[in-house]
Amino acid sequence: MDLQLKGKRALVSGGSRGIGKAIARVLAEEGVDVALLARDAAQLSATAAELAAATGRRVVGVAGDTTDDELTHRAVAEAVQQLGGPMHILVNAAAEPGGFAAPPTLEQIGAEQFHREMDTKVMGYIRCAREVVPGMRAAGWGRIVNISGLAARQSGSTLGSMRNVAVAALTKNLADELGPAGIQVSVVHPGLTRTERTGPLIAERARQQGISEAQVEAQMAAGNSIRHLVDAEEVAFVVAFLCSPRSRAINGDAIAVGGGTPRAIHY
Numbered sequence: 001m002d003l004q005l006k007g008k009r010a011l012v013s014g015g016s017r018g019i020g021k022a023i024a025r026v027l028a029e030e031g032v033d034v035a036l037l038a039r040d041a042a043q044l045s046a047t048a049a050e051l052a053a054a055t056g057r058r059v060v061g062v063a064g065d066t067t068d069d070e071l072t073h074r075a076v077a078e079a080v081q082q083l084g085g086p087m088h089i090l091v092n093a094a095a096e097p098g099g100f101a102a103p104p105t106l107e108q109i110g111a112e113q114f115h116r117e118m119d120t121k122v123m124g125y126i127r128c129a130r131e132v133v134p135g136m137r138a139a140g141w142g143r144i145v146n147i148s149g150l151a152a153r154q155s156g157s158t159l160g161s162m163r164n165v166a167v168a169a170l171t172k173n174l175a176d177e178l179g180p181a182g183i184q185v186s187v188v189h190p191g192l193t194r195t196e197r198t199g200p201l202i203a204e205r206a207r208q209q210g211i212s213e214a215q216v217e218a219q220m221a222a223g224n225s226i227r228h229l230v231d232a233e234e235v236a237f238v239v240a241f242l243c244s245p246r247s248r249a250i251n252g253d254a255i256a257v258g259g260g261t262p263r264a265i266h267y
Helices: 018-029 041-055 069-083 111-139 158-181 198-209 213-221 232-243
Strands: 009-013 033-038 059-063 089-092 142-147 183-190 254-257
Touching: 009 018, 009 069, 009 111, 018 033, 018 041, 018 089, 018 142, 018 232, 033 041, 033 069, 041 059, 059 069, 069 111, 089 111, 089 232, 111 142, 111 158, 111 183, 142 158, 142 232, 158 183, 183 232, 198 213, 232 254
Parallel strands: 009 033, 009 089, 033 059, 089 142, 142 183, 183 254
Antiparallel strands: none
């Protein structure tokens, strides 16, 4: 299927590594010119060069911090300048990934941590959307995909659940507000996902438990119904479709990409 993405311009926040990087690669493979927004300038430069060489598309890095209004504004303005026009697509993926450390208990949750989590993953997404939507309105077309997470649908991490539920609520509100202008907004919920951080984590768990890495990976994959540890690229394939004109029938809805949560029914 031709996703009709060739020649589009996209901004991917959190695009220098992990799921964001995988999304940027797949979009570029589909013919999109991509700006990666993240804080680490050195990592951005390396990732942009890697993806540009691998895909043959224009991939640039713009350093910025989405917890800061002015820095976000500057980064998006730089992306527009480098790619030669306003963004057609925004993928919000700039957030600290969950699941790599034990979540804080009630007694451990402080105001600073709460505000940092919400500012990065919720207000940060709003900041990026505010910057790109005027250009999308002018074009009469746009796609925004917010990367949230399956913590929105389960307990176990108070802050993780709260920030992800908030992203889902943000998505639906933006979808209803912007849909009449030709701008569609979706939210994607990854579960446990293989990224560049996964290999070292598996190796360390195998060492601690005295078992093979294959056994550790099987333990991790046992949490979904396909018994396969979902790869970041597999998440990216779904996101690329949501970014495309082919996804016109989807707006404001949540798409889970965690391999299926056993026994749960969402309707």
